[in-house]
């Protein structure tokens with residue numbers, strides 16, 4: 001049997017980078033739900049890391065570890081500089097975005113359009129690796145536009161892997177660079193999980209994580225029979241309890257109740273309120289916690305209507321929780 005030496009990476013579950021969603025408050029909440037998962041930041045452009053407000057762009061809470069910074073960019077020198085800064089800030093990994101198809105990103109020649117330029121991606125990764133004290137990884141698509149060919153996809157991975165990068169997350173669809181919005185590009189190009197499974201079979205020495213519409217415990221288990229990891233995006237955000245179920249299923253931990261998990265978020269929320277951060281910035285990430293549950297709509301409504309009001313505090317969360325209890329749901333209530 002072939003011996004496979006993969007980089008030490010115990011987490012098989014991770015939460016995908018999502019712009020405007022996976023900010024630090026969100027990641028602290030996700031950490032409570034999924035103690036065993038690796039968490040990814042929103043994408044930050046390398047130039048922003050170099051020239052921007054680092055406290056705002058890079059700050060994170062200690063509880064978030066293991067946490068990876070996702071970078072956007074295509075200039076090897078800038079990416080290397082940003083990687084060194086990320087390592088200084090304590091990130092556990094730096095991930096390069098080769099999957100985002102937005103117009104803005106294409107105009108900057110980064111994201112998914114880099115699928116067409118494997119040599120440039122390899123230069124970027126090589127430059128990042130020379131300075132990195134942390135693993136450098138790639139998140140990519142299967143291809144872009146008419147370039148929909150398994151051999152070409154594997155050749156992309158091979159060229160980048162030749163730099164020594166051994167960890168790839170693959171969003172198992174291609175992206176159309178023209179004509180589809182980023183949202184449509186997450187839905188319309190068909191999923192081809194089999195390409196990712198085949199890549200893992202043919203490149204057993206690489207750590208391959210699969211991404212794209214993985215939405216429940218059974219799906220995670222099925223993918224992990226073929227790949228090293230599963231990366232969860234929208235399902236984790238819209239229905240956070242699913243993330244908790246996935247994590248518990250993998251670790252064997254006993255499920256905690258939604259209410260218990262939310263209460264575990266309280267010390268963090270109150271510390272942020274003390275610092276002058278408005279409640280809405282934290283509670284917007286918990287709106288889906290009672291998704292599909294009795295009282296779930298009331299829970300969501302109370303939080304979304306009240307959290308932006310001046311002075312809103314934890315008592316609002318208690319009111320929202322009360323809306324999910326049997327007394328609030330019975331016709332007599």
Ligand SMILES: Cc1cc2nc3c(=O)[nH]c(=O)nc-3n(C[C@H](O)[C@H](O)[C@H](O)COP(=O)(O)O)c2cc1C
Nearest residue numbers: 016017018019042043097171212213214232233234
């Ligand atoms: C709101 C939103 C923002 C996203 N932002 C990023 C991003 O910054 N970087 C990235 O690589 N992917 C981004 N994605 C794509 C996700 O990481 C993921 O690849 C995609 O949603 C497919 O996974 P899912 O089906 O589990 O959601 C974003 C997705 C969403 C929904």
